[in-house]
Amino acid sequence: MAGGAPRRQPTLDEVAELAGVSRSVASRVLNNAPHVSRAKREAVERAVRQLGYVRNPTARALATRQTGAAALVVAGEEPSIYADPFFAQVIVGASAALEEADLHLMLCLAASDRGRKRVEELLRSKGADGVMLMALREDDPLARMAEEAEMPVVFGGRPVGSAPRWYVDVDNVGGAREATEHLLSRGRTRVAAICGRLDTEVGRARYRGYRDAVLAAGLDPYPPQEGDFTESGGAAAMAASLAEHPEVDGVFAANDNMGAGALRTLREAGRLVPDDVAVVGFDDLVVAQVADPPLTTVHQPINAFGREMARMLVALINGQEPTPLILPTRLVIRSSS
Amino acid sequence: MAGGAPRRQPTLDEVAELAGVSRSVASRVLNNAPHVSRAKREAVERAVRQLGYVRNPTARALATRQTGAAALVVAGEEPSIYADPFFAQVIVGASAALEEADLHLMLCLAASDRGRKRVEELLRSKGADGVMLMALREDDPLARMAEEAEMPVVFGGRPVGSAPRWYVDVDNVGGAREATEHLLSRGRTRVAAICGRLDTEVGRARYRGYRDAVLAAGLDPYPPQEGDFTESGGAAAMAASLAEHPEVDGVFAANDNMGAGALRTLREAGRLVPDDVAVVGFDDLVVAQVADPPLTTVHQPINAFGREMARMLVALINGQEPTPLILPTRLVIRSSS
DNA sequence: CTTCCAAATGGGAGCGCTCCCATAGAATCC
DNA sequence: GGATTCTATGGGAGCGCTCCCATTTGGAAG
Structure with missing residues (x-):
């Protein structure tokens, strides 16, 4: 210019x-x-x-029939998913891995109808050499379209109810189980669960992990108290939980934002953490560190998540046959439990 | 596949x-x-x-000489900038605006040397119809290259020491001034500043706003206590500040992460907030809400920042002549002040 | 000095689209 | 009714690159 x-x-x-x-x-x-x-x-x-x-x-690109770009499609509709640093970290990881393969990153936020339409077109027109698909909802048509597109596709997290051919996921069940076992090992016997949306696989898997742990201890799991992965959603869920089950002495929150919200509600209700109620979160974001008290949580390798997704895609583009990957989590114990 | x-x-x-x-x-x-x-x-x-x-x-694209894509280049090197939800929100805003113009979003994280090289190539090869440039460092060669590229370029935030032809920025000076005035109006007279990196315009501008307000009140500003925009950086800066100036009764932190860090240090030092020391942050992220006590902060329209940057770029691509834009901030008063 | 092979070279046909331009027909106008 | 506009249509030349293939070249081998 x-x-x-x-x-x-x-x-x-x-x-x-x-x-x-x-x-x-x-x-x-x-x-x-x-x-x-x-x-x-x-x-x-x-x-x-x-x-x-x-x-x-x-x-x-025209001559080689290769665009030199890979797309990262985030299908979530609710803005909260983007507000979350999770999203950003995945991007950073993916970007780094794509850079190594000299591919550009196209970011497609398929929140609106229009956005979804553009993704569909991208898929059908081979506007990218491959696609990473994240945050799919239950029965999301994008999943089918991606499978049909004659293009390498890697899923980030599994879509509800199906295991695609290639995906990277975090061990949500294992992480949730470990978090819950930790609460139980602290002597808590009335551990409730504040879940994420149950129409996402993440939400379900983390509840499943919680449930497994409680059952294994010979106790009765509480029904899922559904939040929406936000701080205020967590606060509301905690309030509801407290109203229905005042006896609760432990809470597994399916992410840190909700865990922080739970802490707030507990404080307002005059319950001491961790003395009266122990709380564990999931994600290990900054929120968990600054919460009061600092939140025990399940650390997940977010950057690696993005990186491995991209690496798998690159392998696929290069004609290799990678295998699905499930990344481990790690419990980080702080003062809330 | x-x-x-x-x-x-x-x-x-x-x-x-x-x-x-x-x-x-x-x-x-x-x-x-x-x-x-x-x-x-x-x-x-x-x-x-x-x-x-x-x-x-x-x-x-080959026939029309238009790629149908716009690039968002984030030049920051330190990972913290990406960990921050700020980054994600800007992307969401930009993405939405580009979607309206039917442009794809290419995301370029120019952290590494290799990344920067790729951006340079993108610029020179006209691999996109336009570029948005963010988080430039002092004397970043990318700025010059962008100006030289015969391609529409919009800056997100001004580079240090120069006002480009087209940019979108937040009123950092005004926001910082308002935050500091707020502390002064609460009767604080010994207000220190925890700054962001002073080799960024954001860091400088926010310190300038602080300084203006303190001078206008006829007081002496404290020298900048430099943090790195992270929670731990803020905590360290607060500790240093406390050591050098134990008389401090108010703190302006140049972002929420550092504000939260400051709160932690103050708590550990046994100072009550806001009674002994009042604290104000900047950004209005989730961190500010969950901090204890909830952090008074300067809200900035992050989503709009991205959106307006993209809109300006689209206008430029369409041959129009938009004018630079400075977005307003808004003080959000919570319990830390 | 031939014979043969591999390396080096250039020609040219795409890749799939846009867009200019020439042509033909239809409509308009004195 | 012929000149003058339109609108509709198709032909063809690119856009700038890759890559197949035929040709030339320089030795090594016989």
């Missing part, structure tokens, strides 16, 4: 001409292909420098 | 042939251009449906 001559970008032909070689040779040099004499290679490199030549990625 | 015939995508020629028209007519129909009879238009539409035709965006 600077002033100056509106000169066109130099093309490969011009580079070739200046270097006194054919376009083919110039192309080989740029692609680091063999069958080029040292002299001509250097001549081309000189011409490239002299003209300030940069290869036109679009033309290259 | 599903099984089935590995048939090629249908091309526009095939659509035209099936519809019994020329490629030109078919193209006009797809582009909603005039000079097409009703009959042929319908025939083409039918053929499109029958073949499941989707236009190849790469070929289109």
